Amino acid sequence: MSSLIKLQGVSKTYRLGDNLIAALHAVDFTLNSGEMTAIMGASGSGKSTLMHILGLLDRPTEGHHWFLGQEVSGLSEAALASLRNEKIGFVFQSFFLLPRSSALQNVMLPLFYRGLPRALAQEKAHQALAKMRVAHLAEHRPSQLSGGQQQRVAIARALVGDAAVILADEPTGALDSETGKDVMTVLANLNRQEGRTIVIITHDQAVSQRCERVVTMKDGRLSAIPAEHVAMGDSKGGDRGSPPFGASKSVAFAQHKNKEAFPRF
Numbered sequence: 001m002s003s004l005i006k007l008q009g010v011s012k013t014y015r016l017g018d019n020l021i022a023a024l025h026a027v028d029f030t031l032n033s034g035e036m037t038a039i040m041g042a043s044g045s046g047k048s049t050l051m052h053i054l055g056l057l058d059r060p061t062e063g064h065h066w067f068l069g070q071e072v073s074g075l076s077e078a079a080l081a082s083l084r085n086e087k088i089g090f091v092f093q094s095f096f097l098l099p100r101s102s103a104l105q106n107v108m109l110p111l112f113y114r115g116l117p118r119a120l121a122q123e124k125a126h127q128a129l130a131k132m133r134v135a136h137l138a139e140h141r142p143s144q145l146s147g148g149q150q151q152r153v154a155i156a157r158a159l160v161g162d163a164a165v166i167l168a169d170e171p172t173g174a175l176d177s178e179t180g181k182d183v184m185t186v187l188a189n190l191n192r193q194e195g196r197t198i199v200i201i202t203h204d205q206a207v208s209q210r211c212e213r214v215v216t217m218k219d220g221r222l223s224a225i226p227a228e229h230v231a232m233g234d235s236k237g238g239d240r241g242s243p244p245f246g247a248s249k250s251v252a253f254a255q256h257k258n259k260e261a262f263p264r265f
């Protein structure tokens with residue numbers, strides 16, 4: 001197995017006015033090609049922060065980060081955006097589909113940014129929708145799709161550009177358990193049948209049990225502690241648990257959600 005992503009001593013500190021919030025502490029992490037890895041941990045433990053860094057959506061405050069063997073800390077925003085577009089597929093809990101665009105147009109988006117001719121982009125988007133078994137819904141807008149169908153469209157968008165890695169932040173978090181199982185089967189098949197490298201953030205033991213490797217975040221630190229020994233927060237409840245390092249919960253939460261509101265593909 002070759003290493004796709006490597007983090008060494010990665011820390012992330014957010015500044016909110018006079019407050020410093022240490023969201024990640026000296027994280028070392030290697031992701032090998034072909035792995036399906038779950039990241040677990042209580043609410044506020046740093047999972048999404050880690051994923052944003054793995055996905056080149058955010059930069060570490062300290063440490064080294066290699067992506068496909070290239071040290072990425074020195075790269076410009078434009079270089080990061082193009083690496084992201086070509087190599088990384090994102091799947092989020094709340095799907096992030098453009099509401100006024102059809103399923104097909106949503107899946108074409110990463111290819112459109114890449115400058116692919118329209119006909120080719122359309123063909124590839126159709127293939128990706130077909131692989132997700134939602135080709136018959138190509139002309140539907142997100143509001144005309146069920147949650148599970150929307151997530152299949154979002155996975156099609158993550159796949160369409162042949163990304164080297166798919167990063168999924170609680171992909172089943174907004175789905176009922178049966179639909180969640182179905183989405184997990186889709187992801188597990190992509191890993192097993194196509195050798196896709198997948199990282200899944202989850203609070204759900206049923207999800208992590210389907211991953212060959214599980215790592216756990218606790219107070220911004222990554223450990224190999226088996227997930228069943230770590231108290232999981234409830235991401236859907238009102239209580240996100242005590243934020244570590246004296247973070248101002250409401251402000252930090254609002255900021256965090258703002259950041260998630262603008263994923264760039």
Ligand SMILES: Nc1ncnc2c1ncn2[C@@H]1O[C@H](COP(=O)(O)OP(=O)(O)OP(=O)(O)O)[C@@H](O)[C@H]1O
Nearest residue numbers: 014023043044045046047048049243247252255256
């Ligand atoms: N943009 C931001 N600005 C300030 N603080 C932030 C920001 N994003 C996250 N944080 C803080 O960093 C810490 C880690 O947050 P993160 O979102 O990574 O947690 P998480 O493990 O994904 O939680 P959840 O399971 O609830 O999604 C928290 O204390 C959070 O409040």
Ligand SMILES: [Mg+2]
Nearest residue numbers: 047048049169
């Ligand atoms: Mg999160």
